[in-house]
Amino acid sequence: MTPASRPANVRRVMPVPSALACVRCRARYPIDHYAQDCPACRAGGAPANLTVAYDAVPGADTDRGAVRLDRGSMWRWQDFLHARAADAVTLGEGNTPLLPAPSLGLGDVWIKDESRNPTWSFKDRLASGALTTARRFGAKVIASSSSGNAGAAAAAYAAKAGIPCVVFTFVGSAGPLVLQMRAYGAMVVKVADKADRWRLQTLGVREFGWYPTSPFFGPVVGSNPYGMEGYKTIAYEIAEAFDWQPPDWCVLPVCYGDALYGMWKGFEELKALGWIDRVPRFVAAEVSGSLVAAIEGGDALPPESPRNTPSIATSIGALQGTVQALDVLRKSNGAAVTIGDDDLRRWVLTLAAKEGLWPEASSAAPFAAIERLRGDGTIKPDERCVALLTAAGLKDPGPIEQAPPEPPLVSGGLRELMAALKNSYGFHG
Ligand SMILES: Cc1ncc(COP(=O)(O)O)c(C=O)c1O
Ligand SMILES: [Zn+2]
Numbered sequence: 001m002t003p004a005s006r007p008a009n010v011r012r013v014m015p016v017p018s019a020l021a022c023v024r025c026r027a028r029y030p031i032d033h034y035a036q037d038c039p040a041c042r043a044g045g046a047p048a049n050l051t052v053a054y055d056a057v058p059g060a061d062t063d064r065g066a067v068r069l070d071r072g073s074m075w076r077w078q079d080f081l082h083a084r085a086a087d088a089v090t091l092g093e094g095n096t097p098l099l100p101a102p103s104l105g106l107g108d109v110w111i112k113d114e115s116r117n118p119t120w121s122f123k124d125r126l127a128s129g130a131l132t133t134a135r136r137f138g139a140k141v142i143a144s145s146s147s148g149n150a151g152a153a154a155a156a157y158a159a160k161a162g163i164p165c166v167v168f169t170f171v172g173s174a175g176p177l178v179l180q181m182r183a184y185g186a187m188v189v190k191v192a193d194k195a196d197r198w199r200l201q202t203l204g205v206r207e208f209g210w211y212p213t214s215p216f217f218g219p220v221v222g223s224n225p226y227g228m229e230g231y232k233t234i235a236y237e238i239a240e241a242f243d244w245q246p247p248d249w250c251v252l253p254v255c256y257g258d259a260l261y262g263m264w265k266g267f268e269e270l271k272a273l274g275w276i277d278r279v280p281r282f283v284a285a286e287v288s289g290s291l292v293a294a295i296e297g298g299d300a301l302p303p304e305s306p307r308n309t310p311s312i313a314t315s316i317g318a319l320q321g322t323v324q325a326l327d328v329l330r331k332s333n334g335a336a337v338t339i340g341d342d343d344l345r346r347w348v349l350t351l352a353a354k355e356g357l358w359p360e361a362s363s364a365a366p367f368a369a370i371e372r373l374r375g376d377g378t379i380k381p382d383e384r385c386v387a388l389l390t391a392a393g394l395k396d397p398g399p400i401e402q403a404p405p406e407p408p409l410v411s412g413g414l415r416e417l418m419a420a421l422k423n424s425y426g427f428h429g
Pocket of ligand 1: 121148149150253254255256257258259260315316360362363390391
């Protein structure tokens with residue numbers, strides 16, 4: 001029976017998580033195995049994350065027209081997710097704008113502006129997905145190792161769920177982001193040595209059963225599988241906005257590849273239902289070079305790629321990519337591009353001045369990647385790209401603070417004002 005012809009009194013079939021499956025070898029583990037990776041793949045030298053598997057095909061019984069009507073949060077896609085909207089820990093995340101960006105000179109490019117989420121980053125979808133399951137499993141404490149957006153989002157959603165939250169950061173983390181965590185009442189703990197964050201979080205998880213939303217052991221595999229389900233909704237929203245004609249390319253700033261994997265999985269699910277006829281190709285815009293090296297070398301595990309100086313895109317500054325990210329690039333016939341600081345700064349300023357969107361430095365990486373790939377012919381002139389703008393510029397104002405000119409100090413009258421505008425901005429009235 002088609003969803004449209006179903007009588008009102010027949011219960012819809014909602015998929016329920018039946019296992020956590022390895023993203024690489026598909027081995028299945030119990031649904032409470034969320035604080036571990038796949039032991040088989042780790043033993044084989046290519047540690048891999050787990051992803052939620054369902055007892056029925058997600059969305060198989062869904063009327064896509066009805067999904068469109070409810071704009072309350074990403075949980076309007078509950079038929080594809082691991083919990084019902086009524087049980088979700090939500091702050092109204094998702095349903096972010098998809099904006100054309102004709103002034104960038106990059107061709108047919110659209111911006112999925114995730115800075116409009118409740119804590120001003122895409123990590124809200126991860127936190128909503130993870131905290132919903134934390135509450136269901138009766139978690140007593142949430143734990144996150146993040147100096148950035150993931151920690152801020154975990155803190156906010158833990159506050160909403162009424163569960164205490166410990167966030168491990170390190171000395172020298174960006175001020176606004178740590179302030180955000182404190183504002184939501186998280187217990188923020190600083191460490192001097194970055195490695196101590198994971199060591200301490202591991203102790204909390206293994207000794208006390210704290211519920212992890214972030215990675216906390218290496219080689220890193222990615223984040224909490226229930227959190228990653230939230231990223232599928234970015235794919236659904238994009239497909240829906242383009243009337244089920246997906247773009248040719250999706251381009252993301254990538255660190256652990258959680259969003260990359262989640263979006264790819266979302267498009268794959270829509271394709272399995274026949275709602276779309278193909279899955280976009282994916283581009284990872286990274287700063288380490290780890291995924292680029294793995295693709296070139298045919299590696300099973302992206303290598304560590306140390307840098308001489310840290311990138312200004314601190315949110316995606318990890319030195320090693322993940323198996324889940326590499327897998328998506330290979331399966332989607334995609335690409336990886338390594339982006340440097342000059343390009344990041346230039347694209348932060350360009351996006352703000354030309355499109356009125358101020359991204360965090362890491363969120364400028366997709367635009368530099370599209371520029372590069374249009375330039376070398378990988379992305380064809382007539383192909384459509386969606387760039388994921390993952391977080392807002394106020395979280396990390398450095399690139400604007402350091403950009404000339406310093407605003408002039410003016411006293412006196414109109415003559416002095418016009419002279420200052422001319423000197424500082426080249427404005428002639
Ligand atoms: C603003 C921003 N963009 C991109 C990323 C990369 O996300 P992922 O780990 O899903 O690749 C992060 C966090 O890691 C981030 O904070
Ligand atoms: Zn495995």
